[in-house]
Amino acid sequence: MKLLAGHYSYWIAILLMVAGLTMLISRRNLLKKLIGLAILQSSVYLVYIAPGKLIGGTAPIIAPGYTLYSNPLPHVLILTAIVVGVATLALGLALVVRIREAYGSIEEDEILALDRAGE
Amino acid sequence: MSNDLILRVIAKLLMPYMLVFALYVQFHGDFGPGGGFQAGVIAAAAVVFYAIIFGLPAGRRLVPDRVVEAMLAVGVLLYAGVGLAGLALGGNFLDYFVLDGDPVKGQLRGIFWVEAGVGLTVAGVMLKLFTMFAGRAGADRGADKGGDRG
Amino acid sequence: MAGHLAMLQVVLPLVAAPLIVLARNARFAWLAATAVSYACLAIALRLASHVAEAGTLSYAIGSWAAPWGIEYRVDPLSAFLLVLVSLTAALVAPYAWRSIAAEVPADRQYLAYAMYCLCLAGLLGMVVTGDAFNLFVFIEISALSTYVLIALGPRRKALVAAYQYMLMGTVGATFYVIGVGLLYLMTGTLNMEDMALRLRDAQDLRPVYAALAFITVGIGLKLALFPLHQWLPDAYAEAPSMVTAFLAATATKVSVYVLLRFYYSVFDPDALFGRLPTGAVFIALSVAAMLFASAAAVYERDVKRLFAWSSVAQIGYITLGIGIDNTSGLTGSLAHLLNHGITKGAIFVLLGGVALRCGAGKLTVDGLGGLATRMPLTAFGLVIAGLSLIGIPGTAGFVTKWMLIQGALERGLWWVVAAILASSLIAAVYVWRVVESAYLRPAPAGVSRAETPIGMLAAGVAMALLCVYFGFETSFSIGGARDAADFLLRGTR
Numbered sequence: 011m012k013l014l015a016g017h018y019s020y021w022i023a024i025l026l027m028v029a030g031l032t033m034l035i036s037r038r039n040l041l042k043k044l045i046g047l048a049i050l051q052s053s054v055y056l057v058y059i060a061p062g063k064l065i066g067g068t069a070p071i072i073a074p075g076y077t078l079y080s081n082p083l084p085h086v087l088i089l090t091a092i093v094v095g096v097a098t099l100a101l102g103l104a105l106v107v108r109i110r111e112a113y114g115s116i117e118e119d120e121i122l123a124l125d126r127a128g129e
Numbered sequence: 130m131s132n133d134l135i136l137r138v139i140a141k142l143l144m145p146y147m148l149v150f151a152l153y154v155q156f157h158g159d160f161g162p163g164g165g166f167q168a169g170v171i172a173a174a175a176v177v178f179y180a181i182i183f184g185l186p187a188g189r190r191l192v193p194d195r196v197v198e199a200m201l202a203v204g205v206l207l208y209a210g211v212g213l214a215g216l217a218l219g220g221n222f223l224d225y226f227v228l229d230g231d232p233v234k235g236q237l238r239g240i241f242w243v244e245a246g247v248g249l250t251v252a253g254v255m256l257k258l259f260t261m262f263a264g265r266a267g268a269d270r271g272a273d274k275g276g277d278r279g
Numbered sequence: 280m281a282g283h284l285a286m287l288q289v290v291l292p293l294v295a296a297p298l299i300v301l302a303r304n305a306r307f308a309w310l311a312a313t314a315v316s317y318a319c320l321a322i323a324l325r326l327a328s329h330v331a332e333a334g335t336l337s338y339a340i341g342s343w344a345a346p347w348g349i350e351y352r353v354d355p356l357s358a359f360l361l362v363l364v365s366l367t368a369a370l371v372a373p374y375a376w377r378s379i380a381a382e383v384p385a386d387r388q389y390l391a392y393a394m395y396c397l398c399l400a401g402l403l404g405m406v407v408t409g410d411a412f413n414l415f416v417f418i419e420i421s422a423l424s425t426y427v428l429i430a431l432g433p434r435r436k437a438l439v440a441a442y443q444y445m446l447m448g449t450v451g452a453t454f455y456v457i458g459v460g461l462l463y464l465m466t467g468t469l470n471m472e473d474m475a476l477r478l479r480d481a482q483d484l485r486p487v488y489a490a491l492a493f494i495t496v497g498i499g500l501k502l503a504l505f506p507l508h509q510w511l512p513d514a515y516a517e518a519p520s521m522v523t524a525f526l527a528a529t530a531t532k533v534s535v536y537v538l539l540r541f542y543y544s545v546f547d548p549d550a551l552f553g554r555l556p557t558g559a560v561f562i563a564l565s566v567a568a569m570l571f572a573s574a575a576a577v578y579e580r581d582v583k584r585l586f587a588w589s590s591v592a593q594i595g596y597i598t599l600g601i602g603i604d605n606t607s608g609l610t611g612s613l614a615h616l617l618n619h620g621i622t623k624g625a626i627f628v629l630l631g632g633v634a635l636r637c638g639a640g641k642l643t644v645d646g647l648g649g650l651a652t653r654m655p656l657t658a659f660g661l662v663i664a665g666l667s668l669i670g671i672p673g674t675a676g677f678v679t680k681w682m683l684i685q686g687a688l689e690r691g692l693w694w695v696v697a698a699i700l701a702s703s704l705i706a707a708v709y710v711w712r713v714v715e716s717a718y719l720r721p722a723p724a725g726v727s728r729a730e731t732p733i734g735m736l737a738a739g740v741a742m743a744l745l746c747v748y749f750g751f752e753t754s755f756s757i758g759g760a761r762d763a764a765d766f767l768l769r770g771t772r
Contacts, residue, residue, distance in 0.1 A: 027457075034446060047449055054453055057460045071160060084463075087412050091456060093166055093251075094419045098449050100258050101426055105442045107265060112435035125436055202297035209294045215341070222286045223341040 019060035026053035040109065040116040044102045051095040058084040058091075140182040147175035155248050159237075165244040169251025177259045185263050197256045204250030211242045281329045282338040285351045285407055288322045288361065289417075291315055292400035299393040305385065308392035309376050315396060316368040319403060323361035330358045331762075337409070345409065346470035352409035356613070356763040360406045360536045363617050367528040367624055368399050370742060371521055374734040378521040378631055382433050391431055395525075398424040405533050411459045411469045411545075414537065415452060418501070422448045425530060429518040440513035447510045451500030458493035461486045462545075475545050491551075494541055502534035504598055505568035508591045512575075515587035520631025523583065527590055527627055528620035535597055535616060542601070543767040552604045561602025566698045568595030573705035577712070582642045585709055586626055589668060592702060593619045599695065600683055606764055608686030611679045613760035618667070618675035618749060625664040625742035629657045632731025632739065644712055649722030657731045658717045660743040665710035667746040670703050675749035678757060 014021065026049055033046025062084035070082040106116055113121050151172035158164030180188025215224035225239030226232040295315045299308040330336055335354040339345060353361070372395070383391050401421025408414050426448070430441035463469055465486050466477035481487055496507070503511040511531075515523045542551055552558045569592050576588035593615070600612025633654065634642055651658040667674035680699060687695040722728075730736065749756045 031450075034450065040442065043446060047446060050450065050453055054456050054460065057457060058463075061464055083469075089164075089166060090412075090416060094416070094452075097254075097423055098419075098445070101423060102442065102445055104261070105426075105430060105438055105445065107262070108430070109435075109438045109442065112438060121439060125439070198300060198303075202300040205297040206294065206301075209290060209297075212290070216283065221339055221342045222283070222290065226342055 019056055023053045023056040023060070026050070026056065038118045040106045040118060041103075043118075044099060044106065047102070048095065048099055051091070051098075055088045055091060058088050136182050140179060144175050144179055147178065148172060151175065151248075155244065156241075158244055159240070165247025166251050168244075169248040169253075170255055172248070172252045173255030173259070176256055180259065180263070185260065189260065192256060194260065197253050197260070200249050200253030201257065204246045204248070204253060207246030207249065208243055211239055211246070215239070281326065281333075281336060284322050284326055284329075285336055285338045285353050286340065288319060288326065288407055289351075289400055289404040291318055291322070292396045292403065296393045296396040296400070299389055299396065303389055305380075305388035305392070308389035309379075312375070312392045312395050313372045316365065316372040316399065319399065320362075320365040320369040323358070323365040323403075326353050327358040327362050327759075329353075330355055346468045346473035349413050350409040350470055350472075351407045352472070353407060355759075355766040356536065356539065357406050359613065359759045359763045360533060360616070361403065362759075363532060363620055364399070364402050364406065364529045367525060367620055370624065370738050371525045371528075371628065374628070374732075374738050375521040377635060377732055377735060378519055381635060382519045383431055391428065394424040394427045397421075398428065398525075402529055402533050406536055409471050411462065411471055411474065412456075413469075415456050415459065418452050418455065418537075421530070421533075422452060422501075425526060428522045428526075429514050431522070432517040432519055434517060436513070437517035440510075440517040444510040444514045447500050447507070451497045451507075454493045454497030454500070456497075458490040458497060461490035461493065465490070471540065471545050475547075478546065487546075488555075491546060491555075495538070498534055498538045498541070502531045502538065502598075503591055503594055505564050505571065505591065505595060508568070508572070508594075511591055512584050512587040515590065515627075516581055516584040520583075520627055520634050523587075524624050524627035524631065527587075527623040531590070531594055532597075532616045532620055535594075535601075535612070539601065539767065548604070548768075558602045558604050561598050562692070562695060565595040565599035565602055566695065568592060569599070569698060569702035570705070573702045573709070576709040577705060579709075580643050580645070582644060582647060582713065583627075583630060585644070585713070586623065586630070589706065589709065590619075590623055592706070593623070593668070595702075596679065596683060596699075599699075600686060603683070603686040603690055603692070603695070605686050605689055606761070606768060607682050607689060609764035609767065610757060610761045611682030611686055613763050614675075614682060614753075614756045615679040617756050617760070618679050618746070621742045621745045621749070622664050622667045622676060625660055625739050625746065626668075628735055628739035628742065629660045629664075629731065632657055632735045635735070636727045636729050636731060644716050645720070646723055646726075647713060647716045648720035650717035653722055653726070653728045654730050656736055656740060660736075660740040661717065662714055663743040664746055665714060667743075667750070669706045669710055673747065673750045675746045675756065678750055678753055682757070 030046045030048070030050030030053060033049065034043050035046075037043055037046065062081040064078060064080050067078045067080035068076045070079045072079075109121065110116050113124055115121060115124075151168045154163040154171060155165065155168030156163075158167075176188060176192055179191060211228075212223040215227055216222050218224075218227040220227040223239075223243075225236045227235060228238045229235035292315045295311050299311050302308065302311075326336065330353055335352060337345070338351040340349045340351065342348070375392075375395070379388055379391050398421050401417045401419075401424060404417035405414055405421065408417060422445075426441045426445045429444060430438055432440070459469070462474055462478070465481050465483075466474050468474055468477060478487060500507045515527060518526065542548060542557075572588045572591035572595065576585045576592070579585040579588060597612045597615050597619070600608040600610075600615070602608075630642060633647070633650070636654065637646070650661075663674070667676040670676040670680040680703065684696050684699055687693075687699070731739070
């Protein structure tokens with residue numbers, strides 16, 4: 011029980027990671043794959059931020075009377091990672107829009123069939 | 130949507146508060162959640178809000194495309210400029226200690242300008258993304274003859 | 280001053296990109312991109328000579344000393360890679376004008392050059408940085424600009440290829456970040472050198488093994504390690520020719536560097552190759568890559584896809600040297616980074632010339648018919664580069680295969696030697712298909728008889744001749760590689 015309750019943030023991260031990967035691999039629709047990618051990246055944010063909060067730690071601004079501060083570094087790292095994730099998502103969506111215009115469909119099997127027919 | 134009186138009035142009332150909030154978030158990144166990224170997104174959201182209610186051409190008149198592209202580039206150059214200023218004043222790249230007589234003030238100054246650059250670029254990027262995607266809506270409507278298959 | 284050069288190596292292309300966006304002019308963009316590529320080459324050569332004399336160079340960004348701040352480190356391995364990437368950039372950038380002008384609409388050409396500058400900055404940053412998370416940022420900078428560059432290809436399949444590459448590449452980078460996160464949790468630092476010290480005292484090794492697995496798979500996706508190579512044939516085949524030439528010579532090589540950096544400078548190579556079956560896994564996957572990819576190349580009709588499969592096989596040689604894990608093997612790996620870079624660079628530049636003159640649709644094995652009569656110099660360059668792919672004595676490819684065979688023999692791995700020879704034979708088959716079509720088949724009807732534009736021709740033939748040069752004069756390629764290999768192994772044995 012301690013394993014479950016004490017580390018619940020890690021369990022959620024694992025769940026998100028596997029859910030995202032499954033969506034990415036098994037879904038045929040290009041947009042759903044992108045959503046799976048976004049979910050996978052969210053799990054990474056949890057892996058970094060959850061351990062950053064120290065039990066009994068306060069916000070990382072020096073104040074008299076406090077000795078234990080939470081770690082601010084993971085937040086900075088994840089800010090960068092979130093921005094990278096947004097850029098990737100934007101690029102992916104732009105590609106999906108262009109693919110839709112070029113192929114008329116965003117289903118992976120239809121696109122592959124069109125490509126094979128064109129060769 | 131510009132025909133709806135309530136939406137128009139609320140949009141015009143809310144926009145200045147959103148922009149001021151963006152500035153607040155920009156400058157309070159030192160003491161609370163905030164900084165360049167968040168502020169840029171909120172500022173862009175204000176303009177996107179305007180464009181959604183009043184239409185994309187009105188949004189484009191508010192912030193022209195050239196200005197948005199310039200914001201993108203100028204923000205990055207501002208960041209690099211702060212870095213090179215540290216270099217010119219005798220330190221390493223992005224050295225904030227040398228930016229002022231007092232190293233602590235130098236840190237504050239450096240972070241201020243760096244975050245300003247970041248906020249500018251992020252606002253520009255978000256606006257550019259919105260106008261690019263929204264601007265294509267007409268083109269896609271022409272291609273979508275067979276109904277939605279997705 | 281040399282310290283600042285390490286930083287300028289990355290900042291110069293990074294600043295050129297927004298300047299290009301501000302100027303909005305394609306001519307200026309091309310001039311800026313070319314100037315920046317030459318400047319980066321000059322800086323890389325200067326850094327290489329500095330490191331050869333004075334040892335590892337360390338530069339603290341923001342004057343925050345490591346491990347508190349981000350550190351840029353240039354050691355013999357980084358210097359070798361910096362020269363490789365900037366040399367490729369300097370050779371490809373000046374002649375990209377023709378290719379970009381033909382394949383990108385006029386009002387967007389400046390954006391293509393901005394993406395190129397960002398890609399260059401990202402690749403150089405990956406090599407120079409000494410901070411694990413900074414490495415992730417540069418991985419993503421180079422990756423995102425690569426996806427855009429690939430999507431500029433002439434056919435609509437380029438969009439799909441870019442999308443597939445984007446999915447796999449982002450998963451790879453995400454796995455890398457998870458691995459770095461686990462290492463940060465175990466050591467409390469992101470500086471790679473400091474991480475190595477603290478990992479020696481790590482109490483619980485399971486997160487470290489997990490981090491190793493995540494980082495290997497993540498970087499394996501980026502370097503097209505078999506069986507994570509699915510994105511490469513499509514991406515290389517559909518991208519504009521100059522983009523393929525640039526990427527084939529740099530993107531996967533820098534990922535190999537990242538793998539080596541983590542294996543030898545962060546994790547403990549004794550434990551890695553001694554206690555864990557890392558070497559065996561790498562050897563098995565590399566042999567599979569060499570044989571399977573070469574065989575797949577034999578059946579391809581599209582010439583660019585053929586050589587893209589060939590790239591997967593050649594990357595198998597590089598990872599084979601890592602798996603063999605002795606001086607000869609590692610030297611062969613590192614030398615092949617350079618040798619394969621110029622070989623594939625030459626091939627794709629010359630193929631770009633053919634595409635320019637005859638149309639991209641003619642890049643099939645049949646479409647290359649009679650190339651020797653129509654474009655004799657181009658065909659000559661392709662033959663030389665093809666010989667280097669097979670590993671004929673007198674070419675750079677032979678030198679690296681020789682080192683790999685030596686390394687395998689030192690370990691007593693006879694079957695690996697047999698695999699190397701078998702894959703070289705299969706390579707001979709697919710190179711012969713191209714050469715036979717170029718020299719012995721008649722030209723297709725109605726095709727242009729003009730030679731490749733002189734600029735691209737000069738770049739391509741120069742790289743092909745470099746293959747022969749490095750086949751005889753090995754002091755830079757093997758010498759530099761051996762220095763880097765010794766430097767990597769010195770910290771351990």
